[in-house]
Amino acid sequence: MSTSTALDPPNGTEDPPPPGPATPPRRPLPPARRTWRQALGRDWQLYSLVVLPLLFFLIFRYLPMIGNVIAFRRFEPGGSILGEEWVGLQYVRMFLSDPTFWQVFTNQLWLGALTLVFCFPVPIVLALLLNEVRTRALKRFVQSVSYLPHFLSIVIIAGITMQILATDGPVNQALESFGHKPIPFLQEPEWFRTIYVGSEIWQTAGWGTILYLAALTTIDDELYEAARIDGANRWQQTWHITLPGIRPTMITLLILNIGTFMAVGFEKILLLYNPLTYPTADVISTYLYRTGVESNSFSYAAAIGLFEAIIGLVLIFSANQLSRRTVGTSLW
Numbered sequence: 001m002s003t004s005t006a007l008d009p010p011n012g013t014e015d016p017p018p019p020g021p022a023t024p025p026r027r028p029l030p031p032a033r034r035t036w037r038q039a040l041g042r043d044w045q046l047y048s049l050v051v052l053p054l055l056f057f058l059i060f061r062y063l064p065m066i067g068n069v070i071a072f073r074r075f076e077p078g079g080s081i082l083g084e085e086w087v088g089l090q091y092v093r094m095f096l097s098d099p100t101f102w103q104v105f106t107n108q109l110w111l112g113a114l115t116l117v118f119c120f121p122v123p124i125v126l127a128l129l130l131n132e133v134r135t136r137a138l139k140r141f142v143q144s145v146s147y148l149p150h151f152l153s154i155v156i157i158a159g160i161t162m163q164i165l166a167t168d169g170p171v172n173q174a175l176e177s178f179g180h181k182p183i184p185f186l187q188e189p190e191w192f193r194t195i196y197v198g199s200e201i202w203q204t205a206g207w208g209t210i211l212y213l214a215a216l217t218t219i220d221d222e223l224y225e226a227a228r229i230d231g232a233n234r235w236q237q238t239w240h241i242t243l244p245g246i247r248p249t250m251i252t253l254l255i256l257n258i259g260t261f262m263a264v265g266f267e268k269i270l271l272l273y274n275p276l277t278y279p280t281a282d283v284i285s286t287y288l289y290r291t292g293v294e295s296n297s298f299s300y301a302a303a304i305g306l307f308e309a310i311i312g313l314v315l316i317f318s319a320n321q322l323s324r325r326t327v328g329t330s331l332w
Contacts, residue, residue: 068305070083071299071306075302095307101287104284104286104287107283108283110280111193114197118197118200119205124212124246128242130209143213148206161199186274187277189280192281196268199272200265215248216242216245219241223241247329248329258315259319262308269285270289291304320332
């Protein structure tokens with residue numbers, strides 16, 4: 001007959017094994033990465049949509065860059081498409097010592113700076129004002145009227161501008177009604193920059209407003225509700241919620257505008273300017289047209305165009321880097 005002690009487990013059960021180290025859970029294996037051939041075979045319909053845009057940029061944007069070689073070679077019409085002989089930096093030294101080039105370069109900087117300073121903030125202000133409009137019909141009417149000029153041809157825009165500012169146009173007729181003599185706006189150099197920037201605001205403000213209105217729809221309404229509970233007025237809500245909410249869009253468009261700083265509208269200036277306004281209206285693109293196309297100095301014009309493109313490339317890279325370091329938003 002067996003005897004049991006107080007140390008024996010009840011009902012004849014054995015002691016449980018001592019706890020051992022916990023087994024770590026297995027991590028799920030990462031999904032196998034698909035090769036580019038597998039991705040192409042699966043989504044070839046989507047990739048086929050990119051073929052035509054890529055061909056367009058390849059044929060009309062990248063292949064013509066080969067022609068920049070004539071900036072360093074002597075090109076003659078009817079000869080080799082890549083120039084006849086190597087001349088090095090001869091044409092670069094020519095335009096750097098040309099006083100006419102520096103005059104048009106200064107005009108380019110003035111028009112680019114004025115366009116950036118006045119045309120960039122106008123769509124932001126207009127979008128903020130439209131965002132406060134509660135009457136849907138009025139809001140749609142203002143939007144339609146504001147971005148309609150974007151769809152008009154530059155020839156029509158220039159024609160309307162010239163008709164309005166003509167010596168017998170509506171503006172001068174209004175001035176005469178107040179006893180002022182007619183002003184030849186289109187013949188006086190000091191008026192050209194104002195005319196150009198004003199027409200740019202009229203043509204581009206509405207289209208830029210659409211982009212900012214789309215960005216405003218991504219802001220959470222709960223942020224405005226919390227701000228109202230805290231006692232913030234409309235100006236404080238705009239400053240602390242609305243503007244930070246659309247800041248990525250603002251920075252992106254600012255970088256793109258800086259990148260096109262040197263690409264002032266060639267067509268509009270060509271249509272609006274005349275020899276009397278050359279001192280303030282003549283820019284690099286119009287100067288290239290006269291020297292390259294009208295005077296057949298293609299190599300000289302190519303050297304100036306290459307110089308302009310390099311400046312634009314430096315500007316967009318500098319703006320992107322500065323934006324990344326200051327506000328943390330950039331294109332790449």
